[in-house]
Amino acid sequence: MHRVFARRASWDLTPNELARRVAERRAGGRPLVDLADANPTHASLRGPREALRAALEAAARDPESARYEPDPRGDPAAREAVAAWHREDGARVGAEQIVLTAGTSEGYAHVFRLLGDPGDVVHLPAPGYGLFEHLAALEGLEASRYPLRPPPAGEARWRVDVEALAAELGPRSRAVLLVHPHNPTGSFVDPADLAALRALAAERRVALVSDEVFADSARGPGAPAGALAGAEDGPLCVVLSGVSKLLALPQCKLAWLAVGGRSALRDEALARLEFIADAYLSVSPLLARALPRLLAARRGIARELLARVGENRARLADALRSAPGAALLPAEAGWSALVRCDAHAAGASDEEALVLALLERGVLVQPGFVFDLEPLHAGGAHLVVSLLAEPDVFARGAELVADALAGRPG
Missing domain, CATH: 3.90.1150.10 (Aspartate Aminotransferase, domain 1)
Known part of the structure; x- marks a missing residue:
């Protein structure tokens, strides 16, 4: 039938x-x-609401907001503000390495289109958030789970079972997804695990994709740096974040990809991501123009x-x-x-x-x-x-x- x-x-x-x-x-x-x-908009939080109002009012007063000059990677000033945020975390990144997206889910769709053909595999942490598997499936990709080992009693840091992941990687593997910090465990990827994952990804020629939407939610000092810090000599690395969690503004549907890794591979990935983004041009220019002011309110x-x-x-x-x-x-x-x-x-x-x-x-x-x-x-x-x-x-x-x-x- x-x-x-x-x-x-x-x-x-x-x-x-x-x-x-x-x-x-x-x-x-x-x-x-x-x-x-x-949903943070249900939580009666004052700061996000005030920051959004001020940023949108300023953008509305800006005569440039009445113009439409599409840029597939997104508004240059917005991308520079994002790059500056990543540099605070120790990353060596410029505005040219940022691609704005209409939410992190769209960011994942772009990344999966970039990396995989139907039937290829992305490796996701378990435990983990079920949305990732759905997003992969929508792009025709298969999901494989690698285990996170729970910590000893009284400790918070879950550890990646790198050996189990290595055994799962195969010829159709295209990416390993990290969630840093993890949802719902609240655990950061341990620096030793990140180093091992970089080495494994370089050896097996797969990308590292790091979801860092909760990066500003650390409860104490000494949180590990994001995956972009030190990524310039490693495998292809794509970090996702956005204002939904960073600024408690999910209604803005504004996020980004930050791309690192060895320069030739990184730049080729960015050129291809630009082509993908150009097919949609889905980011609101008005919201992108407001992003630098919004990020200034993040603390x-x-x-x-x-x-x-x-x-x-x-x-x-x-x-x-x-x-x-x-x-x-x-x-x-x-x-x-x-x-x-x-x-x-x-x-x-x-x-x-x-x-x-x-x-x-x-x-x-x-x-x-x-x-x-x-x-x-x-x-x-x-x-x-x-x-x-x-x-x-x-x-x-x-x-x-x-x-x-x-x-x-x-």
Whole structure:
């Protein structure tokens, strides 16, 4: 029979049990504390809103904003502002190495088009964010998972299993994706692992693609540098970031690719990326013109975000003290908290049942299996909790979670 839709669009679009029950609860008007919501525009943050207003007002007053002079790589002043941000992190990068995109998802699409043909393979970390696999599939690529090893108790740094990754690389491998810092574990790629990955990528002639959207969310001093720092003599390296996480402005749909590596390979990649970007010209010139002013506000925005995340993390830690079987795992960065717990102690059979039971109590969190987090034992579970909610709302949700994990009646 003749197919109407492509095989790559043949998803199962049936809502899962959790999504169905959330929709039912909301449709029925029942209260719900949403601790799965990682949308910063829902978090009543003042800094991003004020920075956006000031930047757009300034751009609107600029007579040049009335002109349209398309540049496939993006507005030169915007690209220089991005390059300057990367230079603060120790990278040797110029504006010519930046390509603006309409969000990081489009950035991934450009990179996957650049690197792979249908059937080629990109290697993604596990645990990890499921969107990457979907983005690869939309470009006809296959995804392979390489393991991250959990840290010893009390430590935050997950380690790349470089040997396992090396064993997975094959003739169709095109790229290794890093998430630095990682979502949802909040772990940076260890400098020793990054050095080993550079050597492996150079030997096997694959690119390193580093997702650094949470780079400004480190909770303490001494965060490792990004993948561009020291990349100039290594394999092709593409770093993705954008204003969605860096400035808590997802509504702007503005991101970038920063390209490093040995000069000949880097410049060839940039020329090809320019051709790809020129086919779309999807970045709003007005938003690009506002980007230097937005980036100038990033430190104040980061302070507000870190204060919110830190306050809510402390509230969650306090609440979980009354649930002896639950552990708030250490994290170096990010907007999420990872809770390791025992579903059986809460009267649930497994992780999915636990999250559904929490929903019945009026609080929504994400189950660890969404991120390929494996339970440590039968009945073990991971809960992923967004730390962005307003503190009073978050406190109510944290108490509901703690009550369930302690086995207290709901």
